[in-house]
Amino acid sequence: MAFLEVRDVTVRFKVGSLLAARIKREPPPVLTAVDGISFEAERGESIGLVGESGCGKSTLAKAITGLVPIASGSVHLDGRELTGRRDRNTMRRIQMVFQDPSSSLNPSLSIRKMLAELLRVHRIVPRDRIDDRCAELMDLVELPQSLLDARPRRLSGGQRQRVGIARALALEPEVLIADEAVAALDVSVQAPILNLLNSLREDLGLTLMFISHDLAVVRYVSDRVVVMYLGKAVEDRPAADLFEDPRHPYTRALMAAAPKFGERKAPGEAALKGEPPSALALPSGCRFRPRCPLAAEICEQDEPGLAGPSETDRAACHFAWTAEEVS
Amino acid sequence: MTTPPASSFEAVPELHHAAAPLGDPGIWRRMPKKVWVGLAIVALYVLVALLAPVLAPHDPLAIDPVNRLAAPSADHLLGTDELGRDVLSRLLHAFRVDLPLGFLGALLPAILGTVLGALAGFFGRWVDTVIMRTGDVVQAFPAYILVIVLVFALGQGARSIIIAFTVLAWVIYARIIRSEVLRVKDLDYVHAARVAGLPRLRILRVHVVPNVINQTLVYLPNDIVFATLALAAFSFLGLGIPQPTPEWGAMIADGQPFIRTNWWLATVPGLVIVGLGLGLSLVGEGLEEGLRS
Amino acid sequence: MSDRILEVEDLRITLDLGHRTITPVDGVSFTLGRGEALGIAGESGCGKSLTLKSIIGLLPPGARVDGELRFALDGEAPIAYEAGDVQGHGISIIFQEPMTALNPTMRVGDLIGEGPRIHEGLGRDAARIRAVELMRQVGIPTPERRARMWPHQLSGGLRQRVMIATALSTQPKLLLCDEPTTALDVSIQDQILGLLQGIRTRMGMSIVFVSHDLAVLGELCDRLAIMYAGRIVETGPVDEVFADPKHPYTEALMRSVPSFGASTGKLAGIAGRPPDPRAFPPGCRFAPRCRYAQEDCTSAPHRLAETAPGRATACIHPESLEGVE
Numbered sequence: 005m006a007f008l009e010v011r012d013v014t015v016r017f018k019v020g021s022l023l024a025a026r027i028k029r030e031p032p033p034v035l036t037a038v039d040g041i042s043f044e045a046e047r048g049e050s051i052g053l054v055g056e057s058g059c060g061k062s063t064l065a066k067a068i069t070g071l072v073p074i075a076s077g078s079v080h081l082d083g084r085e086l087t088g089r090r091d092r093n094t095m096r097r098i099q100m101v102f103q104d105p106s107s108s109l110n111p112s113l114s115i116r117k118m119l120a121e122l123l124r125v126h127r128i129v130p131r132d133r134i135d136d137r138c139a140e141l142m143d144l145v146e147l148p149q150s151l152l153d154a155r156p157r158r159l160s161g162g163q164r165q166r167v168g169i170a171r172a173l174a175l176e177p178e179v180l181i182a183d184e185a186v187a188a189l190d191v192s193v194q195a196p197i198l199n200l201l202n203s204l205r206e207d208l209g210l211t212l213m214f215i216s217h218d219l220a221v222v223r224y225v226s227d228r229v230v231v232m233y234l235g236k237a238v239e240d241r242p243a244a245d246l247f248e249d250p251r252h253p254y255t256r257a258l259m260a261a262a263p264k265f266g267e268r269k270a271p272g273e274a275a276l277k278g279e280p281p282s283a284l285a286l287p288s289g290c291r292f293r294p295r296c297p298l299a300a301e302i303c304e305q306d307e308p309g310l311a312g313p314s315e316t317d318r319a320a321c322h323f324a325w326t327a328e329e330v331s
Numbered sequence: 332m333t334t335p336p337a338s339s340f341e342a343v344p345e346l347h348h349a350a351a352p353l354g355d356p357g358i359w360r361r362m363p364k365k366v367w368v369g370l371a372i373v374a375l376y377v378l379v380a381l382l383a384p385v386l387a388p389h390d391p392l393a394i395d396p397v398n399r400l401a402a403p404s405a406d407h408l409l410g411t412d413e414l415g416r417d418v419l420s421r422l423l424h425a426f427r428v429d430l431p432l433g434f435l436g437a438l439l440p441a442i443l444g445t446v447l448g449a450l451a452g453f454f455g456r457w458v459d460t461v462i463m464r465t466g467d468v469v470q471a472f473p474a475y476i477l478v479i480v481l482v483f484a485l486g487q488g489a490r491s492i493i494i495a496f497t498v499l500a501w502v503i504y505a506r507i508i509r510s511e512v513l514r515v516k517d518l519d520y521v522h523a524a525r526v527a528g529l530p531r532l533r534i535l536r537v538h539v540v541p542n543v544i545n546q547t548l549v550y551l552p553n554d555i556v557f558a559t560l561a562l563a564a565f566s567f568l569g570l571g572i573p574q575p576t577p578e579w580g581a582m583i584a585d586g587q588p589f590i591r592t593n594w595w596l597a598t599v600p601g602l603v604i605v606g607l608g609l610g611l612s613l614v615g616e617g618l619e620e621g622l623r624s
Numbered sequence: 625m626s627d628r629i630l631e632v633e634d635l636r637i638t639l640d641l642g643h644r645t646i647t648p649v650d651g652v653s654f655t656l657g658r659g660e661a662l663g664i665a666g667e668s669g670c671g672k673s674l675t676l677k678s679i680i681g682l683l684p685p686g687a688r689v690d691g692e693l694r695f696a697l698d699g700e701a702p703i704a705y706e707a708g709d710v711q712g713h714g715i716s717i718i719f720q721e722p723m724t725a726l727n728p729t730m731r732v733g734d735l736i737g738e739g740p741r742i743h744e745g746l747g748r749d750a751a752r753i754r755a756v757e758l759m760r761q762v763g764i765p766t767p768e769r770r771a772r773m774w775p776h777q778l779s780g781g782l783r784q785r786v787m788i789a790t791a792l793s794t795q796p797k798l799l800l801c802d803e804p805t806t807a808l809d810v811s812i813q814d815q816i817l818g819l820l821q822g823i824r825t826r827m828g829m830s831i832v833f834v835s836h837d838l839a840v841l842g843e844l845c846d847r848l849a850i851m852y853a854g855r856i857v858e859t860g861p862v863d864e865v866f867a868d869p870k871h872p873y874t875e876a877l878m879r880s881v882p883s884f885g886a887s888t889g890k891l892a893g894i895a896g897r898p899p900d901p902r903a904f905p906p907g908c909r910f911a912p913r914c915r916y917a918q919e920d921c922t923s924a925p926h927r928l929a930e931t932a933p934g935r936a937t938a939c940i941h942p943e944s945l946e947g948v949e
Contacts, residue, residue: 056811057809091528099527121529194880195882195892196893199891221882261811265838267843273821274815277815279812
């Protein structure tokens with residue numbers, strides 16, 4: 005039994021009036037943001053969750069942390085199922101770092117007050133040790149003590165992200181989910197934050213789930229990568245294998261589409277044509293079929309599931325393990 | 332889909348929402364001048380209210396039927412009213428009636444409306460429905476009818492007025508705060524508080540309310556003006572503070588029949604109200620600009 | 625006919641912030657040839673966006689512009705011009721946020737047709753036909769139907785294509801691009817870059833593309849100008865700059881970017897923060913953060929010195945650079 009297990013998790017949102025749809029005899033306006041995702045992570049492993057907008061990766065993160073309810077399926081941590089109603093101690097174990105530095109910190113609290121509140125409510129340390137612990141947390145994320153009494157508006161984007169990491173770590177979690185934690189930062193500031201996440205993961209034995217749309221960044225941080233498309237996981241492989249030899253056409257297209265040094269764009273060329281279909285009107289069979297260069301008849305009739313040599317080496321394509329490289 | 336760093340000429344990215352004024356000393360330094368001017372005016376009014384018994388040359392209730400409707404003189408700087416009472420003294424003592432009632436008549440609805448709006452926005456579902464639909468019903472009633480009914484039921488006087496205002500005016504605060512809470516509820520720092528397992532009421536109190544209260548603060552000075560004017564209107568209609576207590580609206584009403592001969596009886600209290608309104612408007616406008624960091 | 629289409633000489637932009645003024649663009653010079661694509665790279669606060677906007681006269685009120693901007697209005701040599709001369713007439717611009725850059729109260733077809741109607745005097749029907757044709761050119765499927773849609777009904781990628789179509793509707797010689805793909809998904813960004821490359825080749829259009837993403841610039845541009853703290857610190861052909869940067873900032877940037885081919889050793893990053901425009905350091909503005917900084921760097925006047933034909937750097941000690949692997 006793996007440390008963190010996500011089993012067939014589905015998350016749905018209502019996007020219109022159920023009553024109106026029933027009157028008009030239309031299908032219920034329900035958006036399935038996450039559609040039966042399963043994967044697992046060992047303690048201390050770093051999983052990268054990759055996909056473009058609308059694939060459901062952020063929603064999945066929120067479901068794992070308990071921010072949004074799970075429609076079906078379950079999440080298990082260390083053998084125990086995490087239900088909709090979680091007590092405070094359970095919530096402590098999974099924490100999150102958010103994307104947008106301008107909205108991830110409460111503007112009316114100083115850094116110290118924010119950290120102290122968490123330490124106090126969860127009784128992490130005795131009251132007289134709270135200030136010391138705040139200082140330790142700042143050291144952990146390589147920030148000067150002087151910023152403790154500042155408010156978020158005084159801090160730069162990179163500093164705010166570090167504070168976000170400190171906040172997540174204040175509760176001494178076992179799982180840390182970074183939801184596009186560096187996407188809003190300048191490149192020169194991203195690198196130290198990524199390095200910090202890597203070293204914290206090693207030093208604290210954290211299980212890291214790194215969510216990003218940027219494949220190169222994910223590669224730098226993750227042991228394993230799960231690629232998502234329209235609510236489903238389409239590939240789940242060790243990072244080195246995935247980047248060297250992607251098995252799902254979508255992953256291949258994504259890697260081809262990413263801009264690379266030394267490459268020049270040919271006129272009119274595009275690695276992946278068209279746009280993803282609306283999540284409310286999914287194609288039959290494989291969801292990627294309309295844009296897939298390998299699409300065949302079987303793809304229309306039979307939606308491929310994740311399959312492969314092992315639990316941690318799978319792709320959801322009928323031709324994943326048979327087709328030759330498609331350039 | 333992802334937001335790159337902030338605009339092109341900021342080396343230090345600024346937060347995109349107004350910083351809460353509570354406890355942030357820097358905010359007061361950045362306030363536009365008009366806030367201080369307005370506050371000075373309001374402070375002056377408060378001072379007059381406090382010192383009225385000392386400043387007033389005569390007893391505001393002392394009737395002198397022989398000397399009624401006298402023109403301004405050294406002894407009666409604003410003359411006397413139709414019952415021979417010194418207008419100036421009545422005007423000054425009216426500060427002690429209108430000012431507290433105007434403030435309370437805005438503050439109590441603000442508090443009630445903020446609390447209800449925050450609860451409605453934060454908890455949603457049936458709490459939201461109950462509170463907001465009640466607000467709809469309240470707003471659907473013609474305000475003055477409601478006040479008349481309440482005053483008849485509870486009797487004339489300051490207490491009834493305050494209750495009437497509170498029952499009516501909370502709705503707009505609730506709407507403003509509710510919409511702000513809906514916006515803030517979805518920001519990442521609130522998500523973070525939830526993920527940290529903090530109790531919901533605590534999240535509301537510490538993480539949500541301080542960041543939405545700006546709107547209340549901006550609206551409040553203007554609402555004090557409205558409350559004062561409403562009080563004056565009710566007194567004008569005979570529903571406000573009962574005689575013989577001096578009150579600006581009542582004084583205007585009393586002076587109205589004599590507008591041709593003793594025009595100042597109605598006009599001067601009116602100007603006093605305008606002055607207060609000016610001061611409060613400056614504060615309100617200034618706060619809105621200053622809080623819009 | 626001159627082969628240069630744009631000349632920017634010693635551009636200086638000063639902003640009045642009420643209690644003080646700042647100069648976020650401080651002495652920027654570059655030229656652009658016909659059909660050439662120039663990339664301006666830099667991180668937030670370096671002034672690249674303001675530089676771009678000044679070319680087409682879109683600066684905020686209260687901004688003062690010094691220096692010279694010259695554009696080849698009539699196909700001859702570049703000459704000085706006013707904003708009104710080029711807006712809708714020779715220079716177009718596309719922005720980053722497709723959501724806010726399109727008027728939500730106008731149908732997409734009308735938006736695209738507006739330029740031709742005003743600048744060429746086309747009638748409503750002719751403008752509509754032109755709009756549909758442009759939409760087809762930028763790869764919008766079923767353009768006749770889409771032309772009647774409102775911006776909010778389109779996806780981010782389609783909105784960006786609409787913005788490009790609008791920019792092309794006045795047949796510009798120069799297209800300015802202000803981070804147009806930053807807010808888009810990777811696969812859509814790839815499509816848009818292919819589209820821009822196609823338009824450029826077909827129409828011989830010149831492009832100035834501003835971005836913080838070096839790899840994106842590498843895919844589209846011929847030449848690169850790296851900006852830092854209001855100044856250009858390095859220029860050169862794109863591949864040469866990537867392979868052999870001549871400025872410590874460029875080198876540090878290259879080392880901070882996780883890329884596909886590169887090894888997964890530790891990423892460098894750059895310590896410290898860009899300087900506050902209210903208080904730029906003397907001499908070389910990157911010196912406080914530069915690992916190769918020497919004593920004379922803090923008194924060095926800013927000058928782009930040519931190290932090879934077409935290559936220039938503002939660093940006075942480029943020989944100390946270790947290079948990227």
